[in-house]
Amino acid sequence: MGCEEEVLKIKKKLDKMTASDGDQTQALDILKTLQGLPINFQVLSKTRIGMTVNALRKASTDEEVISTAKQLIKNWKKFVPDKKDDDKESKEEKKKDKDEKKEGRSSNNNGSSSSSGGSSRPLSFPSSAPPTTDSVRLKCREMISNALKMSEIPDGVVDTPESLAEKIEEAIYQEFHNTDAAYKNRLRSRVYNLKDSKNPQLRENVLRGVIAPKKMAVMTSEEMASNEMKALREKFTKEGIDDHQLAIAQGTKTDLLKCGKCGQRNCTYNQMQTRSSDEPMTTFVLCNHCGNRWKFC
Incomplete structure (x- = not known):
């Protein structure tokens, strides 16, 4: 006798047991017999034995019968394809297609508006920096990002502080090709100047794209200084030259x-x-x- 026929015979017996006033004294033995049969998805779908066992579980008051039925159902569920995952993937693909179409329309609208209004604001952010798993580099990127977010983000930014920080750090790393003292000193000077409360213009210029990340990576302390500090340094230099010339x-x-x-x-x-x-x-x-x-x- 094949497995499918054996399961059908057992199903008939279990159907009688789940009927009103059915005799369930042999229920546990029958369930144990099912545990020993090589049941697969094809047998489950043709005989629908899973529904019958579940009905027995609900109708029984014997804890051992209930426990064995639950275990059988749990084991059989492994043979059933997960429809939820398929549905989830299908929904995600539909959502992605919908978002892409929406972004396409938005880009077209922005392009038209930009052409008519003469706006210079970019339609998309520049390409991001390559990712890294180096803990030192990740910490440095975080420090620059926090410095860029010291106060309220101004209007007209060209990119997120996190992305700009990644590009600045990447440019510095490409110059030194390691994270030694020279690399760290360069990073610290960027962070110090960006956090300077007396020089907010530097931070705003980086966020608005006036100063590109690659430029920010190589600027000297004199170039990063505020206009007030530059004027003061120029004054001191002139006084020093004049004083030396006298002597x-x-x-x-x-x-x-x-x-x-x-x-x-x-x-x-x-x-x-x-x-x-x-x-x-x-x-x-x-x-x-x-x-x-x-x-x-």
């Missing part, structure tokens, strides 16, 4: 003058007319040994 430009070396600070007679002096023309010139002296400067009339 050195066209100066004359002499050993006749003695430095009051170090006592050496290695000096350079320069004379300039700083008062009215009928008064003597002022002599500026520089000690070439210790750098001490003084003047006398």
Whole structure:
């Protein structure tokens, strides 16, 4: 007798047991017989034995019968194809197609609007940086991203802070090809300047695309400085040049003058007319040994 025929015979017996006032004294033995049969999906679909066993489970008050029936049903479910997964994949594919069509329409609309309105805002973000699993590089990317998000994100950004941080870090890594001290120092200077509350313009320029990630990766401290700091540095530089020119430009070396600070007679002096023309010139002296400067009339 084949397995399918044996299952059909058992099914008839179980159907009688699940009927009202049915005798279930042999239910456990029959279920154990089912456990020993080589039942497959084809047998399950043709005989529908699973529905019968489930009906017995609901009708029985014997805990052992209920437990054995549950185990049988659990084992048989493994043979049944998972329709939920198929339905889920089908829904995801439909949703993806729908989103792509929607994005296509949106891009067309944006393109038309951009052409008519003359907007310079990009329709899509630039390509992202290659991913990495290096813990040091990931931490550095996070630090730059947090620096870019120090305060409210301005209007007109060209990319997300996370993506911009990845591109800046990638550009620095491509220069050094490792995460040594030079790489880390370069990263720290980017983070420090981006977090500078007195220089918000730098952060906004990066977010708005005025400063590209590759440019940000190689900028010097002077280039990243705020306009106020640049003006101050320029002022100091000019004052320093002027001060040196007074002491050195066209100066004359002499050993006749003695430095009051170090006592050496290695000096350079320069004379300039700083008062009215009928008064003597002022002599500026520089000690070439210790750098001490003084003047006398």
